[in-house]
Amino acid sequence: MALNRICFVAGKNFSKLRGPVLPSRCFSQSAVRLSDMRDPEGIKEPFIPPYQEKLDEPVKMKKARLIYQSRKRGMLENGLLLSTFAAKYLENMDEKSLQDYDRLINLPSNDWDIFYWATGVKPTPPEFDNEIMNRLKEHVSNKDRESRLHQPALY
Secondary structure, rough: OOOOEEEEEEEEOOOOOOOOOOEEEEEEEOOOHHHHHOOOOOOOOOOOOHHHHOOOOHHHHHHHHHHHHOOOOHHHHHHHHHHHHHHHHHHHHOOOHHHHHHHHHHHOHHHHHHHHHHOOOOOOHHEEEEEEEHHHHHHHHOOOOOOOOOOOOOO
16 A cells, blocks of 8 residues: 655645745545455454443442443533433432343444434334433433533532
């Protein structure tokens, strides 16, 4: 694979220059086939250990953990949706609802799945189609048009 360095200064190509040239925008151009990018050889998916439910966890600790996990997601959209959902509903959830919410945010290995289910883009799998998911879908629809540009304050 050939790698060429290309630099632009004020829209002009200065790839052959040596020494500092500022301001510049440099990037690499490689001779990679598009098929190599779609299906690269030798690259494996990272191992994600299966989620293990925490048994005999005190309710107060479980709620604190779920608040943290609702806020610290892999994507901003879910961080906003789940943190506002947790701030609104988590305090009044019973043990069964807490368990369902715990499973919902921790079992799927891809945050996009949760987002697509909650927004109705993809159908919710039967194992997650429960009262908590229905409440989350209602929360996501935002019928009251609440501002959700920031995560709620912790205290």
